[in-house]
Amino acid sequence: xxxxxxxxxxxxxxxxxxxxxxxxxxxxxxxxxxxxxxxxxxxxxxxxxxxxxxxxxxxxxxxxxxxxxxxxxxxxxxxxxxxxxxxxxxxxxxxxxxxxxxxxxxxxxxxxxxxxxxxxxxxxxxxxxxxxxxxxxxxxxxxxxxxxxxxxxxxxxxxxxxxxxxxxxxxxxxxxxxxxxxxxxxxxxxxxxxxxxxxxxxxxxxxxxxxxxxxxxxxxxxxxxxxxxxxxxxxxxxxxxxxxxxxxxxxxxxxxxxxxxxxxxxxxxxxxxxxxxxxxxxxxxxxxxxxxxxxxxxxxxxxxxxxxxxxxxxxxxxxxxxxxxxxxxxxxxxxxxxxxxxxxxxxxxxxxxxxxxxxxxxxxxxxxxxxxxxxxxxxxxxxxxxxxxxxxxxxxxxxxxxxxxxxxxxxxxxxxxxxxxxxxxxxxxxxxxxxxxxxxxxxxxxxxxxxxxxxxxxxxxxxxxxxxxxx
Numbered sequence: 128x129x130x131x132x133x134x135x136x137x138x139x140x141x142x143x144x145x146x147x148x149x150x151x152x153x154x155x156x157x158x159x160x161x162x163x164x165x166x167x168x169x170x171x172x173x174x175x176x177x178x179x180x181x182x183x184x185x186x187x188x189x190x191x192x193x194x195x196x197x198x199x200x201x202x203x204x205x206x207x208x209x210x211x212x213x214x215x216x217x218x219x220x221x222x223x224x225x226x227x228x229x230x231x232x233x234x235x236x237x238x239x240x241x242x243x244x245x246x247x248x249x250x251x252x253x254x255x256x257x258x259x260x261x262x263x264x265x266x267x268x269x270x271x272x273x274x275x276x277x278x279x280x281x282x283x284x285x286x287x288x289x290x291x292x293x294x295x296x297x298x299x300x301x302x303x304x305x306x307x308x309x310x311x312x313x314x315x316x317x318x319x320x321x322x323x324x325x326x327x328x329x330x331x332x333x334x335x336x337x338x339x340x341x342x343x344x345x346x347x348x349x350x351x352x353x354x355x356x357x358x359x360x361x362x363x364x365x366x367x368x369x370x371x372x373x374x375x376x377x378x379x380x381x382x383x384x385x386x387x388x389x390x391x392x393x394x395x396x397x398x399x400x401x402x403x404x405x406x407x408x409x410x411x412x413x414x415x416x417x418x419x420x421x422x423x424x425x426x427x428x429x430x431x432x433x434x435x436x437x438x439x440x441x442x443x444x445x446x447x448x449x450x451x452x453x454x455x456x457x458x459x460x461x462x463x464x465x466x467x468x469x470x471x472x473x474x475x476x477x478x479x480x481x482x483x484x485x486x487x488x489x490x491x492x493x494x495x496x497x498x499x500x501x502x503x504x505x506x507x508x509x510x511x512x513x514x515x516x517x518x519x520x521x522x523x524x525x526x527x528x529x530x531x532x533x534x535x536x537x538x539x540x541x542x543x544x545x546x547x548x549x550x551x552x553x554x555x556x557x558x559x560x561x562x563x564x565x566x567x568x569x570x571x572x573x574x575x576x577x578x579x580x581x582x583x584x585x586x587x588x589x590x591x592x593x594x595x596x597x598x
Contacts, residue, residue, distance in 0.1 A: 131385070131392040136351035139389035140330050145381045148178040152185035152377070162191050169435045172202055173530075177384035180436035184380055184428065192428070199431035199459045202438045206529060209569075210542045211507045212441070212463040213495070214263040214301070215256055218472045219244050219283055223269025225305075225342030227328070229373060229406060229417065232269045234342065242472040243274055246286045253287050255475040257295025259467050259495045260553035262511040262545065264297055265324065270305035270343060277311045280304060284318045294552045294594055298513035301366070305344065306353035312360025321516045322399050323357045324366035325350075329373040330382025338373060354386070358394050363522025365390070366443070368402030371429070372420040380429060387437050396523050400441040400463065401433055405448070427455055434460025439529045446470075449490040450501070457507065467495030499549065500558040503565050510542035511549065514597035537598040540573050540582040544596050547589045 129141035155161050165179045175183070183195055220243035223232040231239050244252065256264065264287060268275045280302070287297050299321040306325060315323065329335050332347050339345045354365045367386055369379040383401065391397045405426060406417050421429070434442060442460045444453055446468040453464060469475050470489055493501070502509045514537060515525055543566050550562045566586070573579040578598065585596040 129385075131389045133389075134352070134355065134393075136348045137332075139392075140351060140382050140385050142332065145177075145330070145378055145385070148181045148381050149185075149377055151178055152181040155182050156185040156187050158182075159188060159191065162186055162188065166191070166194055166198060169198060169202075172205060172438050174438055175384075175436040177381045177388060177436075180384055180432055181377065181381050183435065184377060184432045195428070195435065196431050196459060199434040203434055203458065203460050203462070206438055207441075207462045208539060208572075209507050210462070210510045210512075210538060211457065211502055212263070212510045212512065213261070213466050213498070214265055214463060215259075215261045215465055215468055215495075216303075216445070216470060217249075217252060217256065217264045217266050217287070218470065218474065219249065219266055219268045219280070220271070220275045221269050221472050222271040222274035223342075224271050225269070225344040226340045227342075227344060228338055228340070229328075229370065243279075244283075244473060246282060248473060248476070249283055249286050250290050252473065252475045253290040253297060254292045254295070257290070257292050257297065258553070260295075260499075260511070260549045261467075261495065262297060262513060263299045263301070263321075265301040265303055265465075267303050275304075277307065277314060281314055281318050284315075284320065288319065294548070296595070298511075298595075299516050306350045307356075309356045309360045312357045312362055315357075316361040320362070321513070322364040322366045323354075323362045324368070324400070324402070325353050325357075326368040326370060326402065326404070327351060327382070327386070328370045329379060330369065330386070331374040331378055334374045351386075354390060354398075355393065358390070358396075363396070364399035364516075364525070366400035366402060366441075367398040368400075368404060368443075370404050370406055371426070372406035372417050374419055376419065376421050376425060376429060380432070383433070384436055387440070396526050397437060398440050399521075399525070400443050401437060402443040402445070403430060403433070404445060423452055423455070426452065427459060430456045430461060431459040439526060446489045446491040450493065453491060454501075454505070457505070464498070466498035467493070496553070496555050496558050499554065500561060503558065503561045506565070508539070508542045508565060508569060509546055509549070509562075510538075511545040512538065512541040512597075514541045518597065536575065536578070539569065540578055540598050543569060543573075543582065544585055544589060547586050548594060551589060 128138055129144035130138045133139050221232045222241050224234050227233050284300050287300050301322040302320045303324040335347045357365050369383055387397045441462045443463040444461045445465045499509050550559045
C-alpha cells in the first residue's frame with residue numbers, strides 16, 4: 128500500500144508501513160553496525176528515510192546517542208549557521224465548529240469567551256507587534272465558515288500588510304488555518320502569504336478520528352491531503368507538524384517523515400518548516416488525560432533526529448516550551464522561535480484582561496527584547512529576515528539553495544541587517560550594546576568581499592535612518 132507519490136493519505140501515510148518501520152527500529156535499536164551505517168549516510172547531509180531515521184530515534188546505545196546529538200548540531204550549523212528567526216502568532220478569532228478534545232476552542236466549550244477581531248482591532252494588534260520589533264507573523268483562526276470565512280482571512284492579511292507604524296512593517300504573513308480547497312489556497316497565494324502551516328496533530332488515523340469526533344476536521348484524509356491542495360493552489364512553502372503527546376511519539380515521528388517524503392516525491396519540494404509542539408494545559412483541557420506526553424529528554428532527541436532526517440527544513444519551537452527547554456533544543460536543530468507571544472485573541476493590546484481566550488498556556492513569558500538579549504548572549508544572531516520570500520526564493524528555488532548549503536550567502540548579511548534595524552528602533556540599551564558587538568563579530572563571516580563591503584555600507588545607512596535592505 129505504501130506509495131509516497133500517491134494522492135491518497137492512506138497510501139502516502141501507510142499504517143502498516145509505519146508499524147513495520149517501528150518493529151524494524153525495535154529489532155535494531157542496539158545494532159551498532161547498522162546505526163553506524165545510518166549515521167555515516169546522514170553525514171552526507173542528504174537526509175534519511177523514515178525507516179532509517181526511526182532506528183536512530185529508537186537507539187539505546189549511549190555513545191551512539193551522543194553521536195546523534197553531535198551530528199544534529201553539526202548539520203544545523205552547516206545549513207542554518209548561528210541564526211535564529213523570530214516571529215509571533217496573531218490570533219484573529221477563536222470561533223470554531225470542530226470538536227477537537229485537546230483544544231479549548233472546541234465547539235462544545237461553553238466557558239471560553241468567543242472573540243473575533245475587527246479590522247481596526249487587527250490594526251491595533253499589528254501596531255503593538257511592530258512596536259515590539261516583529262516583522263513576521265503567523266496568523267491563527269478557528270474553523271468556522273460563518274465567523275471566519277476565507278474572505279475574512281484575506282481581508283485580515285491585506286490589513287496586516289497595509290499597516291506602517293513608525294519604522295514598523297510586517298513583511299511576511301504565514302497562515303495557520305484549517306484545511307481548505309485548492310481555490311481558497313490559490314486566493315491565499317495571491318494575497319501574498321509566506322508559508323501555509325497546518326499541524327496534522329496525529330498521523331494515527333483511529334486516534335485522529337477519536338480526537339476530532341465532530342466537525343469538518345474529523346475527515347482524516349481531507350486534512351492529511353491539505354498540503355497537496357495548497358501546493359496545487361500555488362503555495363510554494365508549506366509547514367508540517369504534529370502535536371506530540373496525542374499518540375505514541377515514535378509513530379508520529381515516522382508519519383511526519385513519510386509526509387515530508389511524500390511532498391518531495393510528488394512536488395520535488397519538501398516541507399519548508401516542521402514544528403514540534405507538545406501538548407500543554409489550557410482552558411477546559413487537562414493535559415494529564417493524555418498518557419502519551421513526552422519528557423524533555425525524548426523531546427530533545429526528536430528534535431535532533433528530525434534535523435538529521437530532514438536537514439534542509441526550518442524547525443520551529445514556540446513559547447509552549449520553557450526557556451530551559453528551548454535553550455536545549457536550539458543547537459540541536461531549531462531555526463525559528465516565537466518571542467513575546469500571546470496566544471489569546473486581542474492579547475497584544477488588552478494585556479490587562481486575563482488570557483480568557485488563550486489557546487494554550489505560554490511557558491516562556493519573556494518579552495521579545497528579553498528573548499533577543501538571551502539569544503545574543505548565547506552567540507546566536509536573532510533574525511527578522513524575510514528576503515527569500517520577497518525575492519522569490521521560495522519552493523524549489525529556496526530548496527535548491529538550501530540543499531547546496533548556499534542559502535547562508537544571503538542569510539547571514541540579511542540577518543545582520545534586520546538585527547541592526549531592531550537595535551536601532553526597539554532594543555533596550557543593554558540589548559543594543561550586546562547586539563552591536565555581535566554584529567561586529569559576525570561581519571567577517573560574510574566571506575564574499577563584495578557582499579561584505581555592501582553589508583558594511585548598508586549597516587551604516589540603517590544607522591542613519593534607512594530601512595529594508597536585502598540581499
